[in-house]
Amino acid sequence: MLQQIITTFRPYLDQVDRYIEGKLSTDIPLLDSVERHVMASNGKRIRPVLHLLSCLVCGEVTQANIIVAAISEFIHTATLLHDDVIDNSTTRRGKPTVNNLWGNELSVMVGDYFYTLSINSLIEAGNIEVLRIFSGATQAMTEGEIIQRENMGNTQLAFDEYLDIIRRKTAVLFSACCRSAAVIAGYDQDEANRWGTFGENLGIAFQLIDDLLDYTGSQVSTGKQQFTDLNECKLTMPLLHAIARANSEEVAEIRTILQNPVKSDADMAAVLRYVSRSGGIDATRELAATYCRNAVANLVTFSESPHYQLIGILANYILQRSR
């Protein structure tokens, strides 16, 4: 992540890491091993950073914020563990996945453990409104995954429905990270909504770039296999853009490729050609940029904050990231 963000947040992230470390020592050796493998895999920590940034702009970072920052990473980790089972992924962040090393069972169980740990940590933190925000977010995330699954291989997926999927599966947690900061800082419902909308827009942009990187990123830079979405028959913006501009023969070809249980390199290349030719890559990046601009515009009332500029820097990072 960008140097200025890292420098600003390092002391807080160290506190978050210490809190996480404290939660990862159980009386169950197998659980500890799996947890440490997952948490040591050097994630971007974008959700904790987003919460901490929101706190700083709203006022200050308190001990309650450190806990919330940590549990945002726990919830994210839980979904990764279950996603890797769902998608049969073998690598994540350049390292073998838990299901690859220990089997699907452990990935399901430890994902469950991270979920329950999140809820219990939030109960411990004692702010029922914050608990409600994150608990609602986890439900929406699960719904997003199920709707996505329902639409696997559906070349007629409406663009609005696609946006609804990425809103639920990714943006609601970003939204929760920001809204909870405003709630803890004591802001009223209107301001909390503003922060929630900021996070939601940023989250949609984040997922759009994620979906883009699945087409344009290499495994070396992203740590994930390229064309994972395509292999899993997930239709995301780059391809939806291409389908909307393809003639019926071309759509039929795309559909045939999607239906192939094993997709060849030639299949991938063909789809990438449709995407590129339609301008799907640029359109996705542009839409992400629009969501980022809208996100930042929501917070113009906070422009007096000494940390306000960090918002733009983070939004920029989300747009430019290559992993």
Added chain:
Amino acid sequence: MLQQIITTFRPYLDQVDRYIEGKLSTDIPLLDSVERHVMASNGKRIRPVLHLLSCLVCGEVTQANIIVAAISEFIHTATLLHDDVIDNSTTRRGKPTVNNLWGNELSVMVGDYFYTLSINSLIEAGNIEVLRIFSGATQAMTEGEIIQRENMGNTQLAFDEYLDIIRRKTAVLFSACCRSAAVIAGYDQDEANRWGTFGENLGIAFQLIDDLLDYTGSQVSTGKQQFTDLNECKLTMPLLHAIARANSEEVAEIRTILQNPVKSDADMAAVLRYVSRSGGIDATRELAATYCRNAVANLVTFSESPHYQLIGILANYILQRSR
């Protein structure tokens, strides 16, 4: 379940079913289909009954109790959905499992959905202490599953550790059902603990009988395949009892059978012979009876309640059940 219990609880269970039905109508058709399949599969509803029984003995059944009864079934259902993935089960309660019909992915996702639904329903119900009880229980249940996995095929599993596993994976939820009834009824910490201990003892008895039925029950009566635990290399009381009484040669044979990736009918018969000869079946049933007696003894202070006798009837049912 026994006629007297059914008659007493039918009106309340109808309310529970209506609450559940209301929660199962989402805007996601695929989710609704899976949920209905799971909830229609005619489970024993033992956890809701246990909560309602505790409420009646403590005083009365309120709307908050109906919600808690329903979420105890949601949490249980979530664990079944994930267990079926973990154990690769194909049938449950005599019907195909979700992972069998829709794949592991859906079983993981809908399990997650039931978890988040439980927490959100409890937040909605608004009693933070009850939320803490059930949220703590779900964490313990996950821990129990992981410890069980850690000890797969471990013929040296200590008996205390086995009891700890079944306490976490089963008894804490039974305990939560009873303790929460006392908390909602306004009893103090001591009385709540008494109810918690009652539920825990009953839960251990319930799981002991479950582990017994895996050896003695037929698929027709239990709705599950026989010898599932053995196939999954889970060492439960009947076999632990046999191992403790076997000589080193016999233990070596049992270990060899456990290590067979595919266990033949002859393997199963050999293990069942060791179990029967050692008295493992009777010993398991006797221990369950002891736990039931201890459970009931905890509540002797409530013997004036007009519903007190139902406690003994339920405890008896748990001991005698064949599915």
